[in-house]
Amino acid sequence: MELSDLVGALAIGFAAGMAGGLVGVGGGVLMVPGLVIFLGESQLGAQATSLLAIVGVAAVGAWRQNGYGNLRLRDAVVIGALSPLGVLVGTVLANALSERVLELSFAAVQTYFAYRLVRRATASAAPPQAAKG
Amino acid sequence: MSSRLARLAAVATAAGAFSGLFGVGGGTIIVPLLILWFGYGEREATGTSLAAIGIIAGLAAAAHGLYGNVDPVNALLIGLPAVGGVLAGTALQQRIPERAVAGAFAVLLVASALVLVF
Numbered sequence: 017m018e019l020s021d022l023v024g025a026l027a028i029g030f031a032a033g034m035a036g037g038l039v040g041v042g043g044g045v046l047m048v049p050g051l052v053i054f055l056g057e058s059q060l061g062a063q064a065t066s067l068l069a070i071v072g073v074a075a076v077g078a079w080r081q082n083g084y085g086n087l088r089l090r091d092a093v094v095i096g097a098l099s100p101l102g103v104l105v106g107t108v109l110a111n112a113l114s115e116r117v118l119e120l121s122f123a124a125v126q127t128y129f130a131y132r133l134v135r136r137a138t139a140s141a142a143p144p145q146a147a148k149g
Numbered sequence: 150m151s152s153r154l155a156r157l158a159a160v161a162t163a164a165g166a167f168s169g170l171f172g173v174g175g176g177t178i179i180v181p182l183l184i185l186w187f188g189y190g191e192r193e194a195t196g197t198s199l200a201a202i203g204i205i206a207g208l209a210a211a212a213h214g215l216y217g218n219v220d221p222v223n224a225l226l227i228g229l230p231a232v233g234g235v236l237a238g239t240a241l242q243q244r245i246p247e248r249a250v251a252g253a254f255a256v257l258l259v260a261s262a263l264v265l266v267f
Contacts, residue, residue, distance in 0.1 A: 025223075026230045033231030037238020039254045040195025041176030042202045045261065047227055048173070055223045064213035065220045067206045069228030070174055074203030077235040081196025084243055091187075092197045094154065095161040095179060096204025102165020102175075103209075110170055118170055123262035129181035130258035136185070137251040 017055075024054040033073050037080070042070035156186060165205065174202045177261050180254060191247040191254070199235075 028050035032043025044066045051062035081087045109118060160182045164175025176198050183194035213219050242250060 022226070025226050029227035029230035030234040030237075032227070033234020033236075034238040034241075035234075035257070036176075036199065036231070037235040037240070038195075038242050039176075039250065039257055040180045040198035041257070042174030042199075042206060043231060043234075044173040045264075047231070050227060051223060055220075055226065057220060057223060061218055061220060064210065064216075064218035065224045066227070067210035067213060068219050068221065068224040069231055070206040071203055071210055072228045073231045073235045074174075074199045074206060076232050077239055078196060078200035078203055080236060080239040081192070081199060084192070084196070084239070086190075086192040086196035087200055088189075088193060088197045089200060091157060091183075092200035093204065094157045095164065095197075095201040096208075098158050098161035099165035099168070099175065099201070099205045100208060101158070102162040102167070103169040104165075105162055106166035106169035109166065119265040122167060122171070123265040126177060126258040126262040126265075129177075129185070130255040130262070132185050133181060133251045133255045133258070137248040137255075 021054040025050055028054065029069070032069075033077075036073045036077050040077075042066075042074055044070055160186070161201075164201070168205060168209065171265075175205055176202055177258060181258070184251070191250040192242060195242070195250065 028046055032046040032050070035041060035046065036043045044063075047066035047069055048059070048062045051057040051065055052059060055062075057065060078087055078092070082089070160179060163182070164178045167173070167178050168175045179198040179201055180194045183189040183197060184191060189197065210219060
């Protein structure tokens with residue numbers, strides 16, 4: 017392994033964890049390409065390896081957030097425990113629909129979520145003045 | 150099944166499907182649904198999402214491990230700095246407004262949507 021690859025892997029790992037702490041995702045979006053580019057893993061191997069790394073990130077992040085009073089453990093356990101249902105649904109969908117349809121559907125859903133989150137944030141940011149006249 | 154449990158099951162199904170189809174965690178689905186559908190605060194949504202992702206990723210990593218796809222050394226190489234990153238990220242998140250968290254998340258969602266489209 018070249019030194020530059022090691023530095024790249026460490027840097028992208030730190031960035032993935034930072035994203036996880038800031039916005040509550042696992043960081044796989046960064047780790048998977050990082051493992052392919054810097055550590056020479058195949059796409060499948062990178063996805064599998066990143067999942068193990070995500071367990072550590074998620075456990076430590078959830079522990080810290082619990083300390084800050086930002087964890088509802090019961091809801092989290094229900095979502096986590098029932099998620100294999102989704103994997104089954106995803107497998108059925110993947111066989112029934114084209115990959116392109118699925119990609120575009122999820123992209124549309126994410127764009128809609130982004131719009132709603134921004135609307136909500138800007139609404140709550142509006143100054144609480146009653147009437148402007 | 151209570152309606153709240155049914156809604157949590159729907160979040161779990163959507164997150165699991167997204168995770169299984171695209172090989173990433175379900176965080177980009179879980180966080181907005183907890184905020185928009187359950188009325189979570191932004192920080193609560195991200196904390197709860199992390200705990201759920203830990204379980205989802207643990208199950209998936211165990212399954213991949215059975216097939217011998219997991220490289221533990223590489224997982225440590227990328228995972229240890231990531232644990233440092235998440236400590237810094239959660240600490241930083243407590244010091245910025247929740248609106249900024251929502252804004253950062255919206256940017257992430259749009260970026261993820263663009264990656265899916267192109």
